[in-house]
Amino acid sequence: MKPGSHISEVLTPQPVIDEDVMAANISRVQGYFDSIGRKFRPHIKTHKIPALAWAQVEAGAVGINCQKLSEAEVFAEAGFEDILITFNLIGDERLERLRALNERCRLSVVADNVVVVEGLAAAFGGKRRLTVLVECETGMRRNGVLTPGAAVDLARAIVGAEGLRFGGLMTYPTPHSEERIEEFYSETMRLLEAEGIACPVRTVGGTPSLFAAEKIKSATEHRAGTYIYNDRAMVRAGHCGLEDCAMHILAMVVSVPEKGRFVLDVGSKGLTSDLSGFADYGVILEYPEARIVKLSEEHGVVELDGDGPGPSVGERVRIVPNHTCVVSNLFDSMVFHRGGVVTRVEKVAARGRVW
């Protein structure tokens, strides 16, 4: 697919990204954080494409957020200098790679337990110091220390380790938990101050209630990924409108077996099975009343009530997926366009980097 060709010629199924919508998403979110005087660090998990992260940094982001070490390696290789990995890193091979990575960029990682801190401490003794933030649980029930007291205990262990530097606090919250985060962070900061432990970074994450970030007075930084493309779940969360969704999955109607049912050439190997709380697998822009009720690996079965004519075999449609980040991870390359004209094709460089 060459620049200048039209997306109507792109082989289906294929996600395509509207350049203008994406640029507006980057600008809108960076503008918000600039306006409240807060640092912003985009999460690259959504796109996994260095060129897009450069656009985010050029707009004003302080650095990038990766979820896995192997993602961070791809982005360090592409020249990024400020990387936060928000995942507990464990194991000799991984720690050896982490040491190499720490020599080539400003790197921070997180920990929510002593096993992780002890592993990092053992690996970084006598090496260039590694910055470690403490991950805090603020409602997500995933990783994170449960109380401010536990956060301070872990901070103390980090401060006490020769090769480590305590960087501050990190959380990935559920939406609309601004008050809870503020409470957790401010109490932890009070306890740390009483022990004379500096806590320079307090980073918070997530796209859904991003525009309420100013309520978290103690935060210094926000991280978000999905906002660059947006998706159906972000529309439901009130973060954006359907017109702000930059990713459309192009698909083709391959069968209309009977009235009220048609079949698309995209299934769970293109849309993923992420329901994200919805009852079906995405919004078909041309048939907003239709429901993608069942996915096989390569088929999407759609039901459409009513007396309208419905689509014909061979017709192409655009789907806004429930969850854009997992779709990115299925495709080796991403097609970008402006007004339907292809502008570029980018390799999804960190696709499949889960280690």
Added chain:
Amino acid sequence: MKPGSHISEVLTPQPVIDEDVMAANISRVQGYFDSIGRKFRPHIKTHKIPALAWAQVEAGAVGINCQKLSEAEVFAEAGFEDILITFNLIGDERLERLRALNERCRLSVVADNVVVVEGLAAAFGGKRRLTVLVECETGMRRNGVLTPGAAVDLARAIVGAEGLRFGGLMTYPTPHSEERIEEFYSETMRLLEAEGIACPVRTVGGTPSLFAAEKIKSATEHRAGTYIYNDRAMVRAGHCGLEDCAMHILAMVVSVPEKGRFVLDVGSKGLTSDLSGFADYGVILEYPEARIVKLSEEHGVVELDGDGPGPSVGERVRIVPNHTCVVSNLFDSMVFHRGGVVTRVEKVAARGRVW
């Protein structure tokens, strides 16, 4: 990961395949079809690895089944000579590639509507004939003509097209629909015979009720994919036991935030969100009572009741996924082992080939 190393050194998360279990799965299923005198055609969607398809063909399979043209191209390039693509193929670029593919192997495709047949007819006029089967609906409510009469209408259109050859009938059924398939196929064959149309191939698919295939007297061939690895859904279907699941996803416990909850380093980008009708995302062999209740992209949140000690941070576990075919499609390479010792690493050559 080199042959001879141990899978306990494989970086998590990573699916690994037990060679002996896989070989037994291949042998058991091929043996069954040999015993009932029926051709067997493995579906490569499950593994997407040519070396595995060779093992299936060497065991006695008549050829292979692909779901998408781009998968078939990968396997034709690897030297496979008998390929059935069970998907409606539409569009000029695709049909041009299909013509090229038809020159280099014994190729069959399917159609369930006249638009597809007309497209194929236009593309193959004056070329080496393409074999086309009619896809029939037998309960799956996906693709397929709804009645034997409609199947005959479409067969007639195929017979009437200069560049096409009518190959027979194809269905992908729901499990335990042997009677319905037999009824559909035998009635269609009666109608075709009355018109003097030969119907050499009657192919049926699916792993779950595969061992009941002998009930479909009219069938000449069976297609199945999942049986080579098996998964939690196949155990529930009664096709196999948990010990027959050749794929285990190796994962690591990265956090134990509180009693009763721990977190794995594998999420929806490793296990996929396929629930396949289950309430959680896989079976942890070391903790069979545990429930993988929530997946983020890179985290698997597990709940485990009871007074037992539960796992420690850094502990490695093995997960039998709900659905193995979608897991294969997330990883660039697959690690094989015998008794824990790595035997080979295979590139998942057709990963991401959805076009």
